[in-house]
Amino acid sequence: MPATKQLTKGNEALAMGAVAGGCDCFFGYPITPQNEVPEVLSYEMPKRGRVFVQAESEVASINMVYGAAAAGKRAMTSSSSPGISLMMEGVSYIACAELPCLIVNVMRGGPGLGSITPSQGDYFQACKGGGHGDYHCIVLAPWNVQEMYEFPALGFELADRYRCPAMILADGVLGAMMEPATIRDDDAPPDVPEKPWATSGRNGRNHKNIVNSLVIEPYGLRDHNLKLQAKYAKMQCETRWDTRHTDDAEILLVAYGIAARLALSACKLARKQGVNAGLLRPITLYPFPSDAIVECAAGKKRVLVVELSSGQMVEDVRLAINGKVPVDFYGEMGGVIPSPADICRKIMEAVQ
Amino acid sequence: MNIAIEKQDGSPDADLKCVFERPQALSDKPFHYCPGCSHGTYHRLIAEMIDEFGLLDKTVGICPVGCAVFAYEYFETDMIEASHGRAPAVATGVKRSLPDRFVFTYQGDGDLAAIGMGEIIHAAARGERITVFFVNNGIFGMTGGQMAPTTLIGQKTTTSVDGRDPRTTGQPIRVCELLSSIEGVAYLARVPLTSPKNINTCRKYMRKAIRAQLEDVGLGLVEVLSPCPVQWGMKPGDALHHIDESVVKAFPPGEIVDRVSATAK
Numbered sequence A: 001m002p003a004t005k006q007l008t009k010g011n012e013a014l015a016m017g018a019v020a021g022g023c024d025c026f027f028g029y030p031i032t033p034q035n036e037v038p039e040v041l042s043y044e045m046p047k048r049g050r051v052f053v054q055a056e057s058e059v060a061s062i063n064m065v066y067g068a069a070a071a072g073k074r075a076m077t078s079s080s081s082p083g084i085s086l087m088m089e090g091v092s093y094i095a096c097a098e099l100p101c102l103i104v105n106v107m108r109g110g111p112g113l114g115s116i117t118p119s120q121g122d123y124f125q126a127c128k129g130g131g132h133g134d135y136h137c138i139v140l141a142p143w144n145v146q147e148m149y150e151f152p153a154l155g156f157e158l159a160d161r162y163r164c165p166a167m168i169l170a171d172g173v174l175g176a177m178m179e180p181a182t183i184r185d186d187d188a189p190p191d192v193p194e195k196p197w198a199t200s201g202r203n204g205r206n207h208k209n210i211v212n213s214l215v216i217e218p219y220g221l222r223d224h225n226l227k228l229q230a231k232y233a234k235m236q237c238e239t240r241w242d243t244r245h246t247d248d249a250e251i252l253l254v255a256y257g258i259a260a261r262l263a264l265s266a267c268k269l270a271r272k273q274g275v276n277a278g279l280l281r282p283i284t285l286y287p288f289p290s291d292a293i294v295e296c297a298a299g300k301k302r303v304l305v306v307e308l309s310s311g312q313m314v315e316d317v318r319l320a321i322n323g324k325v326p327v328d329f330y331g332e333m334g335g336v337i338p339s340p341a342d343i344c345r346k347i348m349e350a351v352q
Numbered sequence B: 001m002n003i004a005i006e007k008q009d010g011s012p013d014a015d016l017k018c019v020f021e022r023p024q025a026l027s028d029k030p031f032h033y034c035p036g037c038s039h040g041t042y043h044r045l046i047a048e049m050i051d052e053f054g055l056l057d058k059t060v061g062i063c064p065v066g067c068a069v070f071a072y073e074y075f076e077t078d079m080i081e082a083s084h085g086r087a088p089a090v091a092t093g094v095k096r097s098l099p100d101r102f103v104f105t106y107q108g109d110g111d112l113a114a115i116g117m118g119e120i121i122h123a124a125a126r127g128e129r130i131t132v133f134f135v136n137n138g139i140f141g142m143t144g145g146q147m148a149p150t151t152l153i154g155q156k157t158t159t160s161v162d163g164r165d166p167r168t169t170g171q172p173i174r175v176c177e178l179l180s181s182i183e184g185v186a187y188l189a190r191v192p193l194t195s196p197k198n199i200n201t202c203r204k205y206m207r208k209a210i211r212a213q214l215e216d217v218g219l220g221l222v223e224v225l226s227p228c229p230v231q232w233g234m235k236p237g238d239a240l241h242h243i244d245e246s247v248v249k250a251f252p253p254g255e256i257v258d259r260v261s262a263t264a265k
């Protein structure tokens, strides 16, 4: 596949990754720190005969995504924390109606209007449902610009495979930073599975299709929920993670996204000071790499979870480890970004 | 669909012919609506239009949350159930994806004029090529007869037990008049569904609202003034009289915007 290495901004890489990933329709409402995504797509999509609509709100955006996904298209939206909160009813409908789509959250500091600075405070919202009812999105956490480019295609692929919403959970640093990334030069469309369930007009079909999330009868809704739960169980095989320097490590750091970048630098600093530190980075936050964490933590002195939050993913790490190894937490909130030296100090404190 | 008319001995009766049938676009599922409700009437009219324009194969309908929440059961076209008020956004997603399909929304007054006001205004502003079938019964039927933005002044509802007070709850919203200032709108009309004559007028309006989409003019909307005898606490006949006597004064029937006739093909 023809490709070139280019110095690229994270949000722009994400937009071009959506194009390369076969996104047919984008619907979005501006919000910092992800504005380059709709800006780039506003010209890249029409150029290719694809759909770009600047919606009147995030509520409208997600419902446009619902319509386009129901029509059988690869549809996506992109926003940041407050906007994602507004979308939650729609995401719950999409999950219940079993539609594939892609939602991007370039997280910013919260709660409330918060700030426009980077944060990882939306982990619970992304991974534990967020909207009402028992459902999940597949959640992908990129940690560099290359993954910002590649994950839209992966998100669409997984969403189509499981007929569920996929979310890319990035943050303001990943959106704004520039790094070299390998960007494809061509526009070859990816393989998209047939969607015989789509409400795209009968067009000769001998029956009508219905896209719906209403199941009024209790046993019917119970059965539909069981079907969804069975799907989430099946999804567990999609778990992805990455490890660095873990074999000889006495302390295991667990971090995702930009926090994992900082944690990796901190591991290197710690090693210079004689402490063998390693990193496990969850790439899928849902499904969560619990087994990999348990396996990797076995025999280590301690686990240190680093997040740009008050401690959200750490709950899943503790659930996985179940008391077998002590788990410490270091987090910063509000857009404060810890330095590798800050994290290294926590490593030293933990192993003492 | 042709119903064979048979003599008592089972042989075909050539002297009798079927003059009234269920439209092809309407399913044979019995309506769940209360006696005297017009949701079923409007469903039938929509199905007639889908047949008349030959759109069965290329229609995608969007249902509301409201008493018509099960509308997807009643049409033979592809159907999507939207969240409360968001049908115009869902329709936008479908229509932009598949511009050659006929896309309609079916919405109540709570759905369209309360929670979904933002979506209908902006769909209109963008000039979305969609057709909106709007049922104004002046009340939240489904949730038990609460006040709607369209409830008449003085009307008693379960959240305005002494009658709607304009000082604290404002005046009824006239959706067609409100939307008429928006240039993306191609067609707006209002009609009470109270008599065969009015139903025929409704058919005429619906044809134009559909043509607004098919002829690429803009958004088309037909508002029907519809009875909700159960939540109004009236007998079905009295509810129809009430529309003709009182409701039409707050919501004057007629064509409010018509950019379709001018561009007639």
Ligand SMILES: Cc1ncc(C[n+]2csc(CCOP(=O)(O)OP(=O)(O)O)c2C)c(N)n1
Pocket (backbone or CB within 6 Å): B064, B065, B066, B067, B068, B084, B107, B108, B109, B110, B111, B112, B135, B137, B139, B140, B141, B142, B143, B148
């Ligand atoms: C987000 C949300 N809020 C509230 C409701 C509850 N609800 C269901 S239908 C309805 C009002 C429907 O009234 P209308 O649109 O006038 O339809 P009608 O039943 O009168 O035909 C409400 C408030 C809901 N389903 N979803």
Ligand code: SF4
Pocket (backbone or CB within 6 Å): B032, B033, B034, B035, B036, B037, B038, B039, B067, B137, B141, B142, B227, B228, B229, B230, B231
């Ligand atoms: S409650 Fe009113 S709107 Fe609902 S079905 Fe009954 S009569 Fe019709």
Ligand SMILES: [Mg+2]
Pocket (backbone or CB within 6 Å): B108, B109, B110, B135, B136, B137, B138, B139, B140, B141, B148
């Ligand atoms: Mg109503």
